[in-house]
Amino acid sequence: MFCFQCEQTAGCSGCTGAAGVCGKKSVTADLQDELTGALVGLAHACMNNPKTEQTDRIIIEGLFTTITNVNFNDETLREMIARVREEKGRVVPGCAACMSPCGNTSDYDMKRMWEADEDIRSLKSLILFGIRGMAAYAYHAMVLGYTNEEVNDFFYRALFAVGEDFEMEDLLPLVLETGKVNLTCMEMLDRANTETFGTPVPTEVPLMVEKGPFIVITGHDLYDLKLLLEQTKDKGINIYTHGEMLPAHAYPELKKYPHLKGNFGTAWQNQQKEFANIPAPVLYTTNCLMPVKESYADRVFTTEVVSYPEMVHIGEDKDFTPVIEKALELGGYKEDTAFTGINGGTKVMTGFGHGTVLGVADQVIAAVKSGDIRHFFLVGGCDGARVGRNYYTEFVKQTPKDTMILTLACGKYRFNDLDLGTIGGLPRILDMGQCNDAYSAIRVAVALAEAFDCGVNELPLSMVLSWYEQKAVCILLTLLHLGIKNIKLGPTLPAFISPNILNYLVDNYGIAPITTPEADLAEILG
CATH class of the missing domain: 3.40.50.2030 (Rossmann fold)
Known part of the structure; x- marks a missing residue:
């Protein structure tokens, strides 16, 4: 096996051998590669042949299935591969493999990607892992009856690119387009959730x-x-x-x-x-x-x-x-049983999505202008087991009392049970929701930039993010698409980012690894 799609990958370089760090066995990882190759083949078939809603669903399900910590079952992976190939047979009926394969019936061999030039592999990985994460969001929206043709069509174009011998100048724009389309996808899921379940409200x-x-x-x-x-x-x-x-x-x-x-x-x-x-x-x-x-x-x-x-x-x-x-x-517990968060708290708050925060935007803007709020930190993303993630707990604990912490996804469990007090009636820690609710953070940032008549990068807002799996990848690409700079990322940088691509991200977007809470806070607050 070879896999380096998640943050905990062995030696910060890639899982090989009998099993991955996540617990996936090599045969399971190989089947997920085979499924990905079949999806690339289906995308190729659909570039010249009409797809259907069923094809879209299979593409989305197949991509979602390959995300870390979703499927450890070889039997269901083989069933998914068979569904993809059956769908390809429906898209191109009666087309048998010939001596000169046209792509209509051939699966893609993922070894070609893993063994490619490291910069090409890096860019293709950003695209592939990005659309895997985006497929999860598209799936949740699809379950609620919401779809978007721009999003669905992009899955095919991105998978097609993975299977082609494209150069860097072809792949780099597609990397940023992945972020653009994911923003559309997150907006769709936000609308699906709020129109189905209502606008979130602050809740203890x-x-x-x-x-x-x-x-x-x-x-x-x-x-x-x-x-x-x-x-x-x-x-x-x-x-x-x-x-x-x-x-x-x-x-x-x-x-x-x-x-x-x-x-x-x-x-x-x-x-x-x-x-x-x-x-x-x-x-x-x-x-x-x-x-x-x-x-x-x-x-x-x-x-x-x-x-x-x-x-x-x-x-x-x-x-x-x-x-x-x-x-x-x-039967459950015989008596009421108390538990705590990792910092000893007995309750947490959630529900501070864009609907709530923008509802009190005037108060927030006034607090910034009066100096009651000096800075905003978006501290969120994936949690994980690697040593060093206590950085995020210590970072939040050390933030000054005149700063606000926006958070989302499961990274918040490092600190969401802390009581850091309030500013202007709002708790200093605002849980905006799941990972896909990065859309809420973006909406709030854009609204603040408009209110202060400046660019997002000129706001007193810093992003200190943790990543683990592929949904974090597509969110990062969305932030890059929006031109957001100086993101601090940890606990390690992705193994699939080659030195040249990393230099590009540093030079153009100022991405930097986290260091220590003290040093990073001193740098940010100047």
Whole structure:
């Protein structure tokens, strides 16, 4: 195997050998490469032949399946490969492979990409990993009935480029276009979520689990949560979010269910410890799955594209009866049980999306003009297990009292239970939501720039980001597309960025690795 798409990749260079750091075995990684090659082949076939909504769905599902921590199941990967090839046969019926392959029937060999010139490989990796992340957002929107032809069409063009012998001058504009199209995709998902579930409102979420049967739901898919809440209504079962599902508590159409009680646990990488002894089932909806330990394997359920060998999978019928029966069987805790965040806090806040923050924009602008707010920090992104991520906790703790921290995604679990006080009635830590809610941060930044009649890079706003997987890649590309500069990125720089491409990003965008909280704060605040 060869894989370097996530931040924890071995030796900061690439996972090889029998298994990856994430727990994927080499045969699984090879099947994901085979699936990617089949998707490239399908995209080639569709460049000269008409696609359908079914083709779009297969492309999106296939890309989503290859994101880190989504699928560890060789059987379902082979099924997905077969679906892609079957769809290609429908797109080009009766076209058999010949002595001079035209691309209509041939899969792409991913070894060609991994063994290419390092700069070409780097740019193609940015495109491929970017569209994998974007496919996750497109999938969540698609589940709610929202699609966008610009987004869908770009998946084909990007996959086509991965399979072509393009030069750097052809690939670099496509890298930035990936960021542009992802902005459209995030806007679509934001609209899908708010039109379906309402505009998020600031909400205090307890970290205590009440006595009695309960279910923990993790991932990102809010529609799965809605269905679970409906099916558990009046059954005496409480529902607790985990990881990136925390922001669900802020949506009015989900808040109205009284048995959506609170949040259990912290970020995804702690699940093997946190899930070990809980008397309740866990439902995985998206890419938060780690190799399942025997201590809780009988309580794990998956749905959507998430899959793990021998775990019960809830199919398209979305009948969560097995999860419900397991919750009733296990019975939950005998007494109310208190938990804390990693800093000892007993509650967290969420729901500060663009709808809320822009609703008090006049107060925020006045606070900046009066000097009550000196600087904004966007400290967010993915959490992970690599040593050094405590940097983000210490950074936030050391921010001056006249600064605000915007945060999103699961990186916030490093500090979201801290009480840093308020400025003008707003808590200093504003949780804007899931990783895709980077769109909210962008909306707020653009609105502030307009209010102060300046560019985004002239605002008293600094981005200090953590990355782990492919959704962080597409968000970074969106920020580059918008021309945002001087981003600090950590805990390590991506292994798939070649020295030449890194120099390009440094020279043109001022991207820099994090150092120490003290040094970075001193540099930013000058």
